[in-house]
Amino acid sequence: RAKEGGRNTYQFYLPEMNALALQRLQLQMELRGALERREFLLHYQPKVDLASGRISGFEALLRWQHPVRGLVPPLQFISILEDTGLIIPVGEWVVRTVCEQLAHWQAVGITPRPVAINLSARQFQQCNLDTTIAAILDETGIDPGLLELELTESMLMSNPDDAARMLNTMRAHGVRLSVDDFGTGYSSLAYLKRFPLDALKIDRAFIRDVCTDADDATIALAIINLAHSLKLKVIAEGVESEDQLQFLRAQGCDEMQGYYFAKPLAIADCTRALVEDRRLPRSQPALHAAVG
Numbered sequence: 001r002a003k004e005g006g007r008n009t010y011q012f013y014l015p016e017m018n019a020l021a022l023q024r025l026q027l028q029m030e031l032r033g034a035l036e037r038r039e040f041l042l043h044y045q046p047k048v049d050l051a052s053g054r055i056s057g058f059e060a061l062l063r064w065q066h067p068v069r070g071l072v073p074p075l076q077f078i079s080i081l082e083d084t085g086l087i088i089p090v091g092e093w094v095v096r097t098v099c100e101q102l103a104h105w106q107a108v109g110i111t112p113r114p115v116a117i118n119l120s121a122r123q124f125q126q127c128n129l130d131t132t133i134a135a136i137l138d139e140t141g142i143d144p145g146l147l148e149l150e151l152t153e154s155m156l157m158s159n160p161d162d163a164a165r166m167l168n169t170m171r172a173h174g175v176r177l178s179v180d181d182f183g184t185g186y187s188s189l190a191y192l193k194r195f196p197l198d199a200l201k202i203d204r205a206f207i208r209d210v211c212t213d214a215d216d217a218t219i220a221l222a223i224i225n226l227a228h229s230l231k232l233k234v235i236a237e238g239v240e241s242e243d244q245l246q247f248l249r250a251q252g253c254d255e256m257q258g259y260y261f262a263k264p265l266a267i268a269d270c271t272r273a274l275v276e277d278r279r280l281p282r283s284q285p286a287l288h289a290a291v292g
């Protein structure tokens with residue numbers, strides 16, 4: 001059909017593009033009131049400490065409970081939140097919700113674990129992000145060390161001076177800082193050393209075939225060694241099998257996160273896992289056996 005010339009080509013593609021653009025517009029409209037309608041919620045995925053076998057913390061992951069579409073995963077709407085600027089109020093809601101949850105656990109006598117939240121680039125560029133977070137920490141009265149912020153390499157490296165300033169302020173407040181999806185971006189090692197970081201999270205892309213692909217194994221090991229030589233903890237993302245667990249344990253990885261241990265959990269399951277706080281059996285998928 002493209003042979004028939006510019007006009008026809010245009011007509012050929014237009015409906016398809018319209019459908020995509022329309023769907024995005026539709027989502028954008030529906031997202032506008034979603035915060036007020038209380039349609040957002042957080043799931044919490046455990047991170048497991050390999051030395052103790054215990055839950056070392058959680059990562060809070062955003063979901064959108066849509067009245068018709070059901071539970072919408074973040075990759076379908078985060079970019080729209082970013083484009084529209086809605087990520088600012090929604091991101092603040094995430095910080096507040098996590099801090100309130102931590103305060104709630106403490107109030108009912110459950111020893112909380114640190115909870116990590118994902119920041120978006122647009123949020124990180126807000127020059128008052130530090131005061132917003134400090135105010136929420138202050139209001140909820142939680143130990144700032146229980147809050148961890150996950151940033152990506154591109155957020156750090158696109159403007160390293162501003163990033164370092166922001167991270168130093170956060171660190172001064174007592175918040176923990178880690179680099180998410182590590183290995184997929186381009187980090188300057190010189191800068192990495194300058195940032196007050198606590199942990200690197202090895203991207204899932206390198207973990208998937210870590211037992212069978214020599215290149216992935218080399219990269220994973222390089223990241224583990226880099227992290228340790230910078231005195232940072234290292235966490236493997238997306239661990240789904242016993243083989244991956246054993247391999248990463250042998251290489252000295254500190255913590256793991258992945259479906260092998262637990263999927264992101266609704267808050268009730270998460271609280272249950274925290275209350276039970278049992279040692280995870282060495283060679284047996286633990287949490288998903290118990291809480292699905």
Ligand code: C2E
Binds near residue numbers: 060094238
């Ligand atoms: P991420 O921060 O790298 O989060 C890890 C993602 O990997 C989560 O997807 C998690 O469910 C998934 N995952 C964990 N273990 C496994 C595994 O063993 N196998 C596989 N295949 N996947 C696993 P999710 O929840 O769909 O989130 C996707 C991304 O959306 C996150 O990637 C993060 O970049 C972004 N995101 C999530 N919540 C927020 C938020 O509150 N704010 C912002 N700005 N971004 C968020």
Ligand code: MG
Binds near residue numbers: 059
């Ligand atoms: Mg993350």
Ligand code: MG
Binds near residue numbers: 204
């Ligand atoms: Mg990640």
Ligand code: MG
Binds near residue numbers: 180
């Ligand atoms: Mg990611």
